[in-house]
Amino acid sequence: MAEKVRIGTVAEFSDGTLHGVKAGGTPIIVGLVDGSLHAARNHCPHLGLSLTTGPGGTRFTDGTVQCPWHNSTFNLCTGENLDWTPGFAGRTMPRWSSKLIALGKKPAPLTVYPVTVEGEDAFVEI
Numbered sequence: 001m002a003e004k005v006r007i008g009t010v011a012e013f014s015d016g017t018l019h020g021v022k023a024g025g026t027p028i029i030v031g032l033v034d035g036s037l038h039a040a041r042n043h044c045p046h047l048g049l050s051l052t053t054g055p056g057g058t059r060f061t062d063g064t065v066q067c068p069w070h071n072s073t074f075n076l077c078t079g080e081n082l083d084w085t086p087g088f089a090g091r092t093m094p095r096w097s098s099k100l101i102a103l104g105k106k107p108a109p110l111t112v113y114p115v116t117v118e119g120e121d122a123f124v125e126i
C-alpha cells in the first residue's frame with residue numbers, strides 16, 4: 001500500500017533543477033515540468049546507479065532526465081525511456097557502440113511516483 005510522504009516545500013523544488021531527496025528511506029528525484037512537480041526513483045533502470053551523482057553530472061532539461069553514467073534519457077513525468085545507453089559520462093559515443101554500453105540490459109522505464117501539493121508542502125506516494 002502506498003504511503004504519502006512529505007518531501008519539502010514546493011518552493012524548494014521550483015528552481016528548474018533536478019533534486020535528489022529521500023522519501024522515507026527511498027532515494028527519489030524531483031523536478032518541475034510545465035509548472036507541476038514530478039518524481040521518480042533515483043535509480044537508473046540500466047545498472048541501478050544514481051541519476052544525480054555520476055561522471056556526467058546531473059542533467060535535466062524540459063522534463064527529460066539524462067543518466068550521468070551512460071546517458072540514457074527518460075521522461076520524468078511518465079518514466080518512459082527515450083534513449084538507451086548512447087554514450088558515457090555526458091559524451092556521445094558512436095551509435096554502433098550503444099549495445100556494447102548496454103551490457104545486455106534492455107531498455108526499461110523509471111519508476112515514477114505521484115506528487116501532490118497541499119498548501120506549500122509537496123508529498124509523494126511511495
Ligand code: FES
Pocket residue numbers: 044045046047048049067068069070071072085
Ligand atoms: S547506469 Fe544509467 S544509463 Fe547506465
